[in-house]
Amino acid sequence: MAYRYILLEKEDHIATLTLNRPDRLNALGHDINTEIASGLKEVDDDQDVRVLIVTGAGRAFCAGGDFKNEHGAGTPASFAASKDLDPVWLSEHVYNYVMGISGGLMKLRVPTIAMVQGVAVGAGFSMAQACDIRIGSDQARFMVAWTRRGVVPAFGDTWMLPRIIGVGKAAELIFTGRMVEAQEALSMGILNKLVPHAQLREETLELAKQIASGPPLALRWSKVSMYQGLNTDFEAAVRLLATFQGPLHLTQDFRESTKAFQEKREPVFKGK
DSSP: OOOSSEEEEEETTEEEEEEOOGGGTTOBOHHHHHHHHHHHHHHHHOTTOOEEEEEESTTEEEOOBOSSOTTSTTOHHHHHHOSSOOHHHHHHHHHHHHHHHHHHHHHOSSOEEEEEOSEEETHHHHHHHHSSEEEEETTOEEEOOGGGGTSOOTTTHHHHHHHHHOHHHHHHHHHHOOOEEHHHHHHHTSOSEEEOGGGHHHHHHHHHHHHHTSOHHHHHHHHHHHHHHTTSOHHHHHHHHHHHHHHHTTSHHHHHHHHHHHHTSOOOOOOO
């Protein structure tokens, strides 16, 4: 599929989805939101992809909603300029955006890595939170921002952020809307790893390759179990894991890992 506002590249089992509006700091609106959701679906449907990297072109990861282009459909600026906006329609509109992007990332069958090279604000920060792992450069900065615009963090921050950094810190960032610099983001747990700006792509690709070399089926069901486990008790979580574990013992990947261990070599996984 041809895209205008994102780039989607695939190589060696790794897909990279790049938000590609650098002149607007990759700000979001209807068209780019639709393309992001479509790109995620394309990745999910491609059985050759084992890892997804999400990043932004230029100096920003994503500056959130487009608050300047009031003539662009589906942007916060266009909503603010409207005098007859239907709140029921808008609520459904927002829900569909969120489930296509934040929901799409969390439900994606493969592990996801946010490669954050600059500011991640508002929905941009939400997208980074929705990724499984976040690696940032020393130029990365984060802000919830939504409440500073008089709205709730609708892309899922109130669910995701407390689970990442704890309720107290999440409340502080949501209520104040203050900026979080890279080093503080690392100490809070927003970032898994902080690297010099010039090494960001190299370090992210190294991690992506490490994950891509692993057993795809086991990683897929581990991700499903992890997120479902956030909303259940221990016994139910173990039951789900046991349900996955039985079939996985019958896969070629399990047999290959056992054989490789016995032969003292690295396994080669096929996702079968």
